[in-house]
Amino acid sequence: MTDNDAVREAVRLLRGARRVVISSGAGISKESGVPTFRDAHDGLWARFQAEELATPWAFERDPDLVWSWYMYRYELIKQVKPNPGHYAVAEMEDLFDEVVVLTQNVDGLHWVAGSTDVVELHGNIQRFKCSKPCRGKTAYVYLDTLDYTTETAPPCPHCPEGGVVRPDVVWFGESLPTWAIERAYTTAARCDVMLVVGTSGTVQPAASLPSMAREQGARIIEVNPQETLISRFAHVALRGPSGEILPALVTAYREENV
Numbered sequence: 001m002t003d004n005d006a007v008r009e010a011v012r013l014l015r016g017a018r019r020v021v022i023s024s025g026a027g028i029s030k031e032s033g034v035p036t037f038r039d040a041h042d043g044l045w046a047r048f049q050a051e052e053l054a055t056p057w058a059f060e061r062d063p064d065l066v067w068s069w070y071m072y073r074y075e076l077i078k079q080v081k082p083n084p085g086h087y088a089v090a091e092m093e094d095l096f097d098e099v100v101v102l103t104q105n106v107d108g109l110h111w112v113a114g115s116t117d118v119v120e121l122h123g124n125i126q127r128f129k130c131s132k133p134c135r136g137k138t139a140y141v142y143l144d145t146l147d148y149t150t151e152t153a154p155p156c157p158h159c160p161e162g163g164v165v166r167p168d169v170v171w172f173g174e175s176l177p178t179w180a181i182e183r184a185y186t187t188a189a190r191c192d193v194m195l196v197v198g199t200s201g202t203v204q205p206a207a208s209l210p211s212m213a214r215e216q217g218a219r220i221i222e223v224n225p226q227e228t229l230i231s232r233f234a235h236v237a238l239r240g241p242s243g244e245i246l247p248a249l250v251t252a253y254r255e256e257n258v
């Protein structure tokens, strides 16, 4: 299938769809300058794997190392902007009755681009909380109110148990928020089309959403420059960067549906 044939096929699958889900991963933010997790890296953090740092055990063992890594990503994400891929996803709300974004990304860029229904499965890096069940409940911490450095995890200002501040993201070995995973399963089960954008499909439970949607009758469109573990569930694969493919898909859809 040529690239044009693939886009035409994707438009055909989208025609008549009412409920569309976008399941996104780190690849959609790559063109905004946010590094993905599993592509080759260079620079300061290249020798660390996400799986080694993004765990409660790593944080317990060396909170300052994990804090520094998140501060590096936090500072970077504060400066980036959505790219045409995020804007194309937001624009899809004009084209279909229901568009839900299920994202593994913690950068908040779908909100910034204007999407109005975003489920952040892995949390948000710009939100912080106590590392302990501070006074029995999650205690959120506003970083701007703290005296902190990017090298040392600061103490939680509320905690009687000596907890420290951590990002409100889901680490390996932790559960996703119940409301988020329930929403993800229900929207995946009832969508007409799922676009799976910029994820390697290696991390559960997000990785199983496309096969689950397909079993319930949804059409699956993958947008990724590489073949992935999701590809075998896809009815059509659009190979290329999402910042180019998604706007082209929206334009082609509009042209065929005027």
Ligand code: APR
Binding pocket: 024, 025, 026, 027, 028, 030, 031, 036, 037, 038, 039, 050, 051, 054, 104, 105, 122, 197, 198, 199, 200, 201, 202, 203, 223, 224, 225, 226, 228, 240, 241, 242, 243
């Ligand atoms: N456009 C679309 N996809 C791209 C682009 C691009 N411009 N560039 C790279 N990709 C693809 C890669 O081919 C790869 O398949 O994005 C994918 C990124 O995969 P990962 O780095 O594994 O990211 P993701 O799937 O989101 O990781 C899932 O793992 O470390 C955890 O919690 C973290 O949410 C993250 C989860």
